[in-house]
Structures are given as structure tokens and as C-alpha cells.
Amino acid sequence: MEYNTTGFSSLATYARDIHWKRRSARQFFSAVTLTLATVYALIAPTWISAMTGYQATAIPLIMLQNGIYVSFSDIANCDWVVQDGDRVGLDQNTCVQHGTNLATSLQNYLQNYVDYNYEQWTANAEAANISSTFTSPNGQEHNLAAPLLNITRNSFENSDNAVFYQGRSLTNSFLMEHGMCAPQETYRWGFSLILLFLFLTTTFFTSLLLYGIWLHSYWRKTEVDNDCVVGSLRAAVTVASSIRGELGSQTEGMSNRELRKATSARQAGVRLRSKGDIKLLRLNSEAVVPTTCGSRPTSSRNSSSHGRSVSEKTVP
DSSP states (O other): OOOOTTSHHHHHHHHHHHTOSSOOHHHHHHHHHHHHHHHHHHHHHHHHHHHEEEEEEEEEEEEOTTSOEEEGGGSEEOSEEETTGGGGTSOTTEEEOTTSHHHHHHHHHHHHHSSSOGGGOOSOOOOOSSOEEEEOTTSOEEEEOSSOOOEEEOOTTTOSEEEEETTEEEEHHHHHHHEEEEEEEEEEEEEOHHHHHHHHHHHHHHHHHHHHHHHHHHHHHTSTTOOOOOSHHHHHHHHHHHHHHHHOGGGGGOOHHHHHHHHHHOTTOEEEOOTTOOOOEEESSSEEEEEEESOOOOOSSSBOOOSOEEEEEEEO
């Protein structure tokens, strides 16, 4: 015999228990808790799947005019442009990025030959008609005849030349027109924080409800002459134990049909036992078994119980 304690059939059984009349607060709490716990068990897998997800990763690319795709990480911000860089061993219109050694050399050079502090320099440095000395990052000195190096600082607020690639200026409009995101084979996996918070909160309160059911069953089992059975799984264990006691150990290898036939063949039926071996029910091919605890009038079908059952589950 098979029993499903967290299926739709058991959910219907627990839900029907809520509507029974003349039930106490404990009976109502047991029925509601079992119903909510079953609903939680049924929707938990779908809930977990819904709150997790993944998205494909992508890298930004720029397609140059020759059809070559370049990663955005290979494009440097253009903070300064040395327009006559060939005078100091650089290319013309060399792009210099802030924080590099070359940027430090330019900073020192400008501070030596420009009237105001470099940190306050926000406009183009006019080429003065004087000789100068430029020290490269490797320590090499370049004695330059007049004029000074023609160095332009890129003002991102007013200039369209934002980045450079291999000495070529790329305008913002060019980036917007030729930029794209290329998908990769990897993906990024993560949780929805809101759904995760709700799931953990629901799990916490469901655990408290189940713990309350466990405490209720623990306290009730110490009472004398108690036939309290909480849940269809507990009822199934009770039925299986009684059948094994009545029919013997051969029931372990019997099929469902053989068990029905064996119980129907007994004129007196199979007695459902409690700890004190009190005769509660007679199980024939169909019987009823308590699934929650409390006080309710005894069922008239296949029952000779004097116990305190509030709901009963049909045992196939």
C-alpha cells in the first residue's frame, strides 16, 4: 500500500478537515497547519526555480572601418593628445591615458614650462616659442628647440574625441554607431533577492508550524488511552503495523491486491492497535484511520472506536 503525504489527494483530505463542525482550536490548528505545510511542499520546487535564473554574458565590441572587431578593453581613454609626439620619439597625435608613466612625464614637463599649476590646467596649452627639455618615462632627455610640445588635454564635456585605438581617435558618434555586445558561451547565475527573502520567510514560519504540530503530538502521546494519529504518514505506519501483527511477516512481500484479499478473508477484520493494545477499528478492504487529533463523534463506517479522532483517511 502506498501513501503520499504531500500530494494533491492528501491536500484535499487536510483541507476537508478544516470545515468539520464542532471542532476545538487544537483541531483547527492541526488541520490548517497540515494543509499549509502540504501547499508549501508542493509549490517549493516551482518557487525555487522561479527565484533563480541566469543570463548570458556579453562583451562590448567596436567594429572598425576595416571590418575588424576590437574589444572595448583594448581602447584607451584619451586624456591628452601629443600632437607633435614625433619630436620625442612618439607618434603624431599620440593618445596619453591618465595614470600612466607617460602621463606623469607630461605632467612634469608642463609644470616646468606653463605658468599655472598642472592640476588646474583645463584648457589647451599654447605652444610657447621657447626651447625645452622633455624627460621620457625611461629617463631619456630630449632637448627641444622652440616651440614647446603641442599638448592638448581632452575635455570630455566639450570634445567628441573620447577614446583612441592605435593612435586613431574614435568619436562618440562612431562608438554609438559601430558598438555592439557579443554574447559569450558562459552565463551568469543568480537569485532574485525579493523571492529569496519571501521563500526564507515562508520556510521559517512553516518550520514553526510543523514544530508546533510535533510538540502537540509529543504532549498528546503521553496521555493515557490516546489514539491520536497526526498525519496520513503516521496513520499509514499504524495501519501497516497492525496488519503485520495480525497477518504475520509474510505481508512484507505482498502486493496491494494480495493485502486486500488477505484482509477481506478475515471474518473479524484486522484490529487497529494503540500502545495499550486497545481495539480501535476493524480494517477490512476499506477502513478509516484518524489523521488529526481531537474530539469528534465516531464514524459509523467500519468503526467501533471509542477514541478521539477528528478526521479520518480512507486506507485502500
